[in-house]
Structure formats: structure tokens, C-alpha cells
Amino acid sequence: MERLSTGVDGLDEILHGGLIPQRSYLIRGGPGRGKTTLGLHFLTAVDDGESALFIGFQEPEAQLHSNAASLGIDVSAINFLSLAPDAQFFTEQQSYDVFAAADVEQQPLVEAIIQAVEHHRPTRVFVDSLSQLRFLATDIFQYRKQVLSFLRYLTQQGTTVLFSSESSHELPDDDLQFIADGVINLEAGVAGPVIRISKMRGSSFRFGMHHMRVADGGLKVFPRMIPASSRQAGFQLQRWGTGVKKIDELLHGGLVANTVSLITGPSGTGKSTLAALFVAEAARQGHRASVFLFEEEIAFFLRRAKDLHLPLEEPFADGRILIEQIEPMRYLVDEFIMRVREQIEEAGVKMVVLDSVTGFEVALGGESIRERLHAFAKGLSRMGITILLINEIEATTGAFRVSEKSISYLSDNVIFLRYMEVDGMLKKAIGVLKKRLSSFDNRLHTFEIGSPGVFKIGEPIHGLRGVLGGTPMPQEES
Amino acid sequence: MAAAMILLIMRKPGNIRVMQHALDHLGHSSKGISTEAELQAALAEPISPRLGVVDVTDFSTDVWSMCTRLQNHNIPFIVLSAPQTLNLDNHSLAYGATSVLRKPIAKSALLQLIHGLAA
Numbered sequence: 001m002e003r004l005s006t007g008v009d010g011l012d013e014i015l016h017g018g019l020i021p022q023r024s025y026l027i028r029g030g031p032g033r034g035k036t037t038l039g040l041h042f043l044t045a046v047d048d049g050e051s052a053l054f055i056g057f058q059e060p061e062a063q064l065h066s067n068a069a070s071l072g073i074d075v076s077a078i079n080f081l082s083l084a085p086d087a088q089f090f091t092e093q094q095s096y097d098v099f100a101a102a103d104v105e106q107q108p109l110v111e112a113i114i115q116a117v118e119h120h121r122p123t124r125v126f127v128d129s130l131s132q133l134r135f136l137a138t139d140i141f142q143y144r145k146q147v148l149s150f151l152r153y154l155t156q157q158g159t160t161v162l163f164s165s166e167s168s169h170e171l172p173d174d175d176l177q178f179i180a181d182g183v184i185n186l187e188a189g190v191a192g193p194v195i196r197i198s199k200m201r202g203s204s205f206r207f208g209m210h211h212m213r214v215a216d217g218g219l220k221v222f223p224r225m226i227p228a229s230s231r232q233a234g235f236q237l238q239r240w241g242t243g244v245k246k247i248d249e250l251l252h253g254g255l256v257a258n259t260v261s262l263i264t265g266p267s268g269t270g271k272s273t274l275a276a277l278f279v280a281e282a283a284r285q286g287h288r289a290s291v292f293l294f295e296e297e298i299a300f301f302l303r304r305a306k307d308l309h310l311p312l313e314e315p316f317a318d319g320r321i322l323i324e325q326i327e328p329m330r331y332l333v334d335e336f337i338m339r340v341r342e343q344i345e346e347a348g349v350k351m352v353v354l355d356s357v358t359g360f361e362v363a364l365g366g367e368s369i370r371e372r373l374h375a376f377a378k379g380l381s382r383m384g385i386t387i388l389l390i391n392e393i394e395a396t397t398g399a400f401r402v403s404e405k406s407i408s409y410l411s412d413n414v415i416f417l418r419y420m421e422v423d424g425m426l427k428k429a430i431g432v433l434k435k436r437l438s439s440f441d442n443r444l445h446t447f448e449i450g451s452p453g454v455f456k457i458g459e460p461i462h463g464l465r466g467v468l469g470g471t472p473m474p475q476e477e478s
Numbered sequence: 479m480a481a482a483m484i485l486l487i488m489r490k491p492g493n494i495r496v497m498q499h500a501l502d503h504l505g506h507s508s509k510g511i512s513t514e515a516e517l518q519a520a521l522a523e524p525i526s527p528r529l530g531v532v533d534v535t536d537f538s539t540d541v542w543s544m545c546t547r548l549q550n551h552n553i554p555f556i557v558l559s560a561p562q563t564l565n566l567d568n569h570s571l572a573y574g575a576t577s578v579l580r581k582p583i584a585k586s587a588l589l590q591l592i593h594g595l596a597a
Contacts (some may be wrong), residue, residue, distance in 0.1 A: 093490060093491045093492055094491060094495060095490070095492045096490060096493045096495070097492075097493065097560075097582060098488075098490075098533065098558060098582060098583060098588075099582050099583060099584075099588075100582040100585075103585035104496050104499075104585070
């Protein structure tokens with residue numbers, strides 16, 4: 001089926017290719033949500049031979065030009081019909097009360113629109129906003145009839161119409177939602193502005209709320225990732241190792257590719273360092289890996305690696321390892337996920353490290369982490385990416401928990417790092433709790449971090465119980 | 479029917495504008511009047527107005543002397559008033575208004591009435 005671009009890539013993706021031509025679509029949302037900006041994008045997406053018409057009831061043309069320019073949208077190809085009152089309406093006291101507005105305004109307004117449509121023969125029209133017609137109708141029946149007739153007039157000319165509405169409790173726009181072939185909602189969202197499709201006649205679309213942002217360049221929409229129902233063809237049971245013999249032995253060869261791994265443990269146990277080992281080894285083998293640091297700065301991360309003789313600087317410099325520092329307060333989660341996807345698609349990244357799950361949660365701004373992390377991790381793994389999730393446990397010792405966020409279910413592999421107190425010394429233990437696609441060494445090992453060897457795995461722990469709780473006791477002989 | 483001169487005795491320029499626009503379409507000429515002096519001048523002109531339309535809502539009590547002038551010149555006039563102004567309506571009738579209509583008025587109904595009275 002032929003599709004017409006909305007002018008916003010992310011929205012086209014949500015709409016499974018764009019809008020069906022010669023239909024009418026409603027853009028809903030409160031003030032400042034980006035309705036007019038979306039309308040401008042739609043009109044600027046004209047192809048050769050197309051013509052675009054903006055019918056505005058609110059802002060004069062000069063103001064629309066200025067607003068578009070401030071967002072970097074070129075509106076030179078758009079024809080404007082501004083039906084907004086000019087300043088003289090106020091200064092010359094042109095308001096009236098002798099007749100109802102419908103009696104005075106409707107006819108000249110209809111004539112102006114017909115004249116503009118016949119003159120420009122637009123293939124795309126944006127009406128901002130159709131709610132204004134409500135004030136020119138004598139009753140709700142007349143309004144509905146007028147809107148239907150107006151939209152039919154435009155679509156019968158071969159035009160695809162986007163129109164906005166302003167709804168409030170006092171003046172809801174349910175009628176417009178029924179009339180429109182599609183409804184695009186711009187809403188506040190929990191963590192930031194979102195776009196949501198609630199209706200699209202004759203077409204499927206991606207359900208749910210998708211983060212969006214009005215910034216330089218206009219409106220950007222970040223389609224929410226929904227994991228594919230199955231893995232991409234060509235799925236292989238390749239292993240990703242660390243290059244550290246004893247760690248790879250623990251994992252019976254390494255982590256299986258295209259899986260989700262959780263590296264979990266209290267602060268300072270070496271989770272990021274362990275992930276860096278996988279990344280460095282991937283780079284050594286000629287693969288690209290990305291590390292997204294939500295907490296640590298890139299310079300500190302590289303410095304720590306250098307101190308441990310972990311070869312990250314060179315592959316980082318030549319682009320085999322991509323490291324990005326993410327300030328979670330500045331990112332919307334769907335925006336972040338889009339950034340990850342871009343790296344995967346553009347740079348051919350095969351391994352992604354999320355450091356850490358807590359930082360990701362901060363970016364969520366109150367949304368459910370379980371659902372969003374599931375979509376992120378499973379979505380990427382089914383695209384053929386190996387995911388390492390760094391998860392910090394609050395409790396240094398005590399009852400063992402894989403995660404305090406109920407996310408262990410989504411991990412194919414779980415590697416845990418623990419502190420334990422032995423003879424007044426704080427030691428560290430490493431173990432593998434789960435590995436869905438292969439066997440693993442289920443014994444706990446002590447380990448130390450520090451050169452030489454970066455990650456020195458000791459012998460399996462014998463003769464102690466309660467290691468997972470952090471306060472091991474000698475195992476009693478039975 | 480020959481074009482008639484209709485006096486629009488109103489304070490709001492916006493009301494004069496929309497009334498004049500509507501009367502133009504009917505082929506009548508009209509003149510906006512917002513002070514008693516202007517009315518006096520209009521009544522002294524050679525072409526005698528055939529009808530007056532008086533919006534009493536934006537005037538003070540001077541509107542009644544203008545109504546009296548119209549009555550004295552045998553010019554019929556319609557009074558437009560705001561809703562819930564029963565007192566004004568009664569005054570209007572007492573000062574010789576042919577009819578009192580509440581704003582906003584259905585345009586077609588008012589024009590029909592004007593057309594009939596101006597004939």
C-alpha cells in the first residue's frame with residue numbers, strides 16, 4: 001500500500017511506513033506539545049510535483065516562519081493561508097456582538113479556503129486547528145457536518161489532510177477523533193513527552209507511547225523498541241570470551257553470542273572491569289563493541305583500564321570500541337535506545353554493555369524498568385547483539401539476591417561477584433548462577449583485581465559455607 | 479426596491495463593520511453613527527434615512543435623546559439590546575422603537591426585518 005511520509009522518520013516507523021494518502025488525520029495535544037511542528041514537518045516532506053498548504057487559524061504567517069526557522073525547518077516550499085486575526089482587530093475594536101460569529105465569519109472563511117485550494121491544488125494540507133471551526137458552528141450537529149464536509153472536500157481533491165485540535169474538559173474533541181481516519185496523540189508522558197497512535201484506519205501501527213522531543217531540527221520521535229518474536233536468521237552459538245583463561249573456563253568457553261548477560265554484585269567488586277574484559281577481547285578479535293556509561297566518565301573508565309593494563313585505549317581510538325557517556329537526566333529512554341540502535345546499524349556493533357542498569361532506571365524517570373529493560377535487552381539480542389547488563393546490588397553482604405529490580409528473569413547468563421569476610425579480610429568471590437545455552441562451572445572462586453593479570457581467579461572455594469551471604473563459616477565435616 | 483439609507487447608531491466599530499457589510503450585500507447604503515452630533519448631522523443631510531438600527535447597550539442615557547430625534551423625524555428604528563435587559567427593552571418601546579431584538583441576532587432574520595421596514 002502506498003504511504004506518505006509524515007516528514008518525521010521515527011513517526012513513519014511507528015506508522016509502518018507513513019500515512020495512507022488522501023485521508024485525514026487528527027493531531028491531538030495540549031499547548032506546546034508540537035502539533036504545529038509536526039504539521040510543518042508533514043508539509044515540508046513534499047516530493048517533486050507535490051504542493052503543500054498550511055491553513056492556520058491562530059498564528060500569522062510571519063510568526064510561523066519565525067518559529068519554523070528557530071527549529072531549523074525550511075518552510076519555503078509551503079503555501080500559507082493565515083486566517084488568524086491581525087492586530088487591527090484589537091486596536092480598531094473590530095470585535096462585534098450583533099451577530100453570532102458563525103453568521104459573520106463562516107462564509108468569508110469558506111471562500112478563502114476554497115480559493116487557496118483551487119489556486120495551489122495541494123496534495124498535503126495541514127489545518128491548525130480545526131477546533132476553531134467549532135466556534136463558528138451554531139450547534140454540535142452543524143459543526144460535525146461542517147468538518148466532515150470540509151475534510152471530504154479536501155480529500156476528494158486528492159489531498160492528504162492533517163489537522164490539529166485543542167481539547168479540554170469543557171470542549172472535548174471526541175467527535176473529531178471519530179471523524180478522522182487516524183489519530184496521533186502528543187502527550188506529557190511519565191518521563192517526558194510521548195507520541196501515541198490511538199487509531200489508524202486500514203493500517204497497523206506500533207502500539208504504545210514513544211518518547212519524542214522538539215529540538216533543533218524540529219520534532220524527533222524515538223519509536224519504542226518491541227522485541228521481535230523470533231531471532232534473526234543465521235543465529236550462531238558463537239562464544240564471546242574474556243581472554244582470561246580462568247574466567248572463560250568458568251563459562252565453559254565464554255558467553256554465547258546474542259544472549260543477555262547480567263553481571264551483578266555490590267559496588268566496587270569489579271563488574272565494569274569484567275565487562276571491559278569481554279569488550280577488549282571482542283575488539284581484539286576484530287569485532288565492534290559499545291559501552292554506554294551512565295555513571296562513570298569516559299576518561300576515568302579508560303584510566304582505570306590503563307592502570308590494569310587492559311587494552312582499551314587503542315581500540316577506542318581506532319573505533320573498534322565505542323564508549324559513550326550518557327547523562328540519564330538528559331536522555332529519554334527511547335532516545336537512548338534509538339542511539340544504541342543507530343550504533344548497531346551504522347557501526348556494525350556486535351556487543352553492547354549497559355553500565356549500569358541503575359543509570360538506565362534514572363533515565364526512565366519513574367517508568368517500569370522491568371518492561372523497558374526487557375524490550376531493550378531482548379530486542380537487541382534478537383537482532384543478533386550480545387548484551388552485558390551491569391547491575392549493582394545495594395547490600396554489600398547479607399542474603400544473596402541476583403538483583404533488587406526483578407530483572408534476572410530476562411538474563412540468559414548471570415555472573416555474580418560477592419564480597420566475603422574471611423579472617424578479618426574482605427575478599428571477593430565470583431560465580432556463575434545461570435547459563436541457558438551451555439554448561440558452566442558451578443563452583444565459587446575467589447578472585448582479585450590488579451595487574452598483572454587484571455582479573456586473577458583463584459582456586460575454587462572449598463570447606464566454606466555461607467559464601468553467598470558474605471560471612472562464610474567453615475564447612476562442618478559430616 | 480430602491481436602495482435605502484440606514485443609520486447604524488452603535489458604539490462598537492466592529493458592529494458597524496459587520497452590519498454595513500451585510501447591508502451592502504442587500505444593496506442598501508448605511509452610515510455609522512456613534513454620537514448625537516453625528517446623528518444630528520446625518521438627519522440634516524438631503525437624503526433622508528429610511529430606517530435606524532440602534533444598539534442601546536453601549537450608550538449611556540444619551541441614547542434616549544437620539545431615539546427621540548429619530549421619532550421626531552418619523553424614522554422608524556429597531557433597537558438591539560443585550561440579553562437580560564428588560565428595563566432597556568421597555569424604555570426602547572417607550573421611546574418609539576418598532577421592534578426590540580436581543581443580540582446576537584440571526585443575521586438572516588435581522589436583514590429580512592430591515593429589508594421589510596426599509597421598503
